[in-house]
Amino acid sequence: MESIRIFSPATVANLSCGFDVLGLCLDTIGDEMIIRKSDKKGIRIIKITGADLPLEIDKNVAGVAALALVNAYETDFGFEIEIRKKIKAGSGIGSSAASAAGAVFGINKLLGEPFSGHELIQYAMKGEALASGNEHADNVAPALLGGFTLVRGYDPLDVIKIKSPEELYVTVLHPHIELKTSEMRAILNPEIKLKNAIRQWGNVGGLVAGLYTSDYDLIGRSLTDYIVEPLRSKFIPGFDQAKKTAIENGALGAGISGSGPSIFTLNKGLKNATSVNDQLKEIYQKNNIPFETYISKVNPDGIRIIE
Amino acid sequence: MESIRIFSPATVANLSCGFDVLGLCLDTIGDEMIIRKSDKKGIRIIKITGADLPLEIDKNVAGVAALALVNAYETDFGFEIEIRKKIKAGSGIGSSAASAAGAVFGINKLLGEPFSGHELIQYAMKGEALASGNEHADNVAPALLGGFTLVRGYDPLDVIKIKSPEELYVTVLHPHIELKTSEMRAILNPEIKLKNAIRQWGNVGGLVAGLYTSDYDLIGRSLTDYIVEPLRSKFIPGFDQAKKTAIENGALGAGISGSGPSIFTLNKGLKNATSVNDQLKEIYQKNNIPFETYISKVNPDGIRIIE
Numbered sequence: 001m002e003s004i005r006i007f008s009p010a011t012v013a014n015l016s017c018g019f020d021v022l023g024l025c026l027d028t029i030g031d032e033m034i035i036r037k038s039d040k041k042g043i044r045i046i047k048i049t050g051a052d053l054p055l056e057i058d059k060n061v062a063g064v065a066a067l068a069l070v071n072a073y074e075t076d077f078g079f080e081i082e083i084r085k086k087i088k089a090g091s092g093i094g095s096s097a098a099s100a101a102g103a104v105f106g107i108n109k110l111l112g113e114p115f116s117g118h119e120l121i122q123y124a125m126k127g128e129a130l131a132s133g134n135e136h137a138d139n140v141a142p143a144l145l146g147g148f149t150l151v152r153g154y155d156p157l158d159v160i161k162i163k164s165p166e167e168l169y170v171t172v173l174h175p176h177i178e179l180k181t182s183e184m185r186a187i188l189n190p191e192i193k194l195k196n197a198i199r200q201w202g203n204v205g206g207l208v209a210g211l212y213t214s215d216y217d218l219i220g221r222s223l224t225d226y227i228v229e230p231l232r233s234k235f236i237p238g239f240d241q242a243k244k245t246a247i248e249n250g251a252l253g254a255g256i257s258g259s260g261p262s263i264f265t266l267n268k269g270l271k272n273a274t275s276v277n278d279q280l281k282e283i284y285q286k287n288n289i290p291f292e293t294y295i296s297k298v299n300p301d302g303i304r305i306i307e
Numbered sequence: 308m309e310s311i312r313i314f315s316p317a318t319v320a321n322l323s324c325g326f327d328v329l330g331l332c333l334d335t336i337g338d339e340m341i342i343r344k345s346d347k348k349g350i351r352i353i354k355i356t357g358a359d360l361p362l363e364i365d366k367n368v369a370g371v372a373a374l375a376l377v378n379a380y381e382t383d384f385g386f387e388i389e390i391r392k393k394i395k396a397g398s399g400i401g402s403s404a405a406s407a408a409g410a411v412f413g414i415n416k417l418l419g420e421p422f423s424g425h426e427l428i429q430y431a432m433k434g435e436a437l438a439s440g441n442e443h444a445d446n447v448a449p450a451l452l453g454g455f456t457l458v459r460g461y462d463p464l465d466v467i468k469i470k471s472p473e474e475l476y477v478t479v480l481h482p483h484i485e486l487k488t489s490e491m492r493a494i495l496n497p498e499i500k501l502k503n504a505i506r507q508w509g510n511v512g513g514l515v516a517g518l519y520t521s522d523y524d525l526i527g528r529s530l531t532d533y534i535v536e537p538l539r540s541k542f543i544p545g546f547d548q549a550k551k552t553a554i555e556n557g558a559l560g561a562g563i564s565g566s567g568p569s570i571f572t573l574n575k576g577l578k579n580a581t582s583v584n585d586q587l588k589e590i591y592q593k594n595n596i597p598f599e600t601y602i603s604k605v606n607p608d609g610i611r612i613i614e
Contacts, residue, residue, distance in 0.1 A: 017508070018508065018512065019505060019508075020505045020509075021505060021508060021509040021512060022512070150509065150512045150513060150516060151509060152509045152510060152512065152513035152525075152528065152529060153506060153509050153510070153513075153528075158513070158528060160512075160513060160516050160525065162512075162516055163519075163520075188501060189501065190500060190501055190502070191498045191499065191500060191501065192498065192499060192500075192501050192504055193497060193498060193499075194495060194496065194497055194498065194499050194534070195497070197499055197504040197507065197508075197534070198326060198327045198328060199460060200504065200508055201324070201325065201326075201328060201504075201507055201508040201511040202327075202328040202457065202458060202459045202460050203459060203460070204508040204509075204511050204512045204515075205325065205328060205329070205457045205459065205467075205469075205511045205512065205514075205515045206457060206459035206460075206465070206467060207512075208511075208512045208515040208516050208519075209457060209467050209469055209515050209519070212470075212515075212516070212519040212520075213470075213519075218459075218467065221459065221460075221465060222459060227501070227504070
């Protein structure tokens with residue numbers, strides 16, 4: 001194989017109770033990337049469309065991730081990367097993760113897959129470090145493995161793919177406001193109440209149990225965040241109304257996607273997801289806040305090759 | 308049915324990462340209780356052997372729990388309770404929970420089971436409130452439901468029974484030292500580091516995933532407690548050595564049972580559990596600390612009727 005064209009999906013991290021550990025993979029929104037073998041060693045980003053991003057390897061998340069991988073695996077050739085960004089930077093649905101994960105996924109394929117999906121996570125995380133200042137895996141893991149993923153721990157990196165029920169649909173509403181990931185992290189308290197932490201890990205356990213047993217109600221009851229959402233949601237206009245409306249209209253739960261500003265909902269079935277999505281659109285239309293929305297099944301496989 | 312004789316098992320709460328939410332049911336150690344219908348309305352505790360505990364209803368955890376149940380269900384008759392305590396008070400393996408859960412289980416059977424196991428939890432919790440000052444469910448839930456249980460939340464009470472793999476064996480070592488539950492709670496910090504909370508809920512998610520998928524290694528990797536064990540383990544002589552020895556000898560993990568002083572280990576298979584138990588016994592014999600040990604499969608059913 002000399003070149004590969006892939007779809008690298010958006011992802012929703014945190015999922016209310018699972019701050020910094022849980023994430024899921026979307027299916028209807030993602031970047032396209034073309035990766036080619038090249039006689040010239042090293043990594044080159046030759047073209048980026050859809051976003052104003054640097055082509056310099058060390059300033060581009062895809063470049064940094066790709067370089068980390070090829071530094072760990074000797075080759076006689078190099079790679080050219082072309083990125084067609086569809087995921088908006090700063091939307092909170094894993095734009096940088098899609099680029100970083102896509103780069104290492106594509107190169108690994110062209111190398112004959114010396115690395116497993118789990119092993120690729122650590123290289124993709126190098127891209128995340130460039131984007132946000134810390135090597136987090138909660139977006140790159142679901143992009144690479146698909147489905148729901150749990151980052152059990154980082155020392156050593158331990159990521160678990162969690163089985164999820166068939167009929168789970170996600171809606172994402174991206175209000176066009178700017179939130180900086182670094183600022184959204186700075187507003188968090190480094191100390192939290194033990195009482196709230198206990199409620200939070202009760203919900204993480206409940207969500208994982210609900211996913212394994214296809215208990216949609218339990219999934220919904222577990223989608224509560226006592227720690228982060230109360231602090232961050234204030235910065236997202238319309239969040240409270242959107243969440244309330246989503247749940248009143250049958251969503252299992254709703255919360256902030258990643259560090260925002262996107263709002264996600266989980267739903268049983270496409271019909272419910274569509275109706276929830278319609279209600280949320282109406283709120284943001286009325287409030288005159290520009291936005292996009294996406295409806296997606298949970299993508300069980302993650303990044304895929306396209307023809 | 309006019310009378311019933313039951314086995315009300317000991318339980319291990321917290322399970323390292325799941326402070327205040329997780330618990331499991333043991334099979335080889337538990338109290339015996341006999342509960343009889345009586346023409347005289349109300350609850351009477353007629354005999355307690357094996358422990359010096361009050362017969363007065365409002366001072367006895369079984370009495371308080373039983374009373375909460377009969378107050379919620381009109382009958383023309385009453386109940387007499389006889390308790391043969393085998394679980395030592397203050398051992399950290401749910402002695403009060405066994406009495407409280409056994410009382411409501413037995414009465415419910417004699418009433419023709421108007422309440423589900425899940426519904427009985429709330430009545431048994433009234434007994435726990437008498438014993439420890441707060442209505443916690445992490446011991447009464449596994450005693451009533453069997454297996455592993457997760458208390459997802461209290462408002463409203465939401466307890467989930469978690470599937471667990473066949474070959475999971477528990478060892479418990481009860482060193483004969485006195486720790487007061489109230490003091491063990493007082494030494495906890497009401498505030499914890501967000502960083503540690505994230506690692507803890509990563510492990511709760513990992514443990515629940517490991518139980519559903521029979522992934523013994525994952526269960527073991529998840530049995531880590533960053534919050535409570537570092538503070539409480541200092542009060543249990545030999546704890547660090549015991550934990551290290553258990554893991555070196557193949558235990559999946561080890562930690563404090565409930566608020567201690569008992570130490571539990573989880574193991575794959577009886578053979579491994581027995582070998583770990585032997586090693587731990589040796590440590591406490593050498594240190595001249597009196598103790599008891601128990602080896603038990605996880606009890607999948609909880610309290611049971613005996614002939």
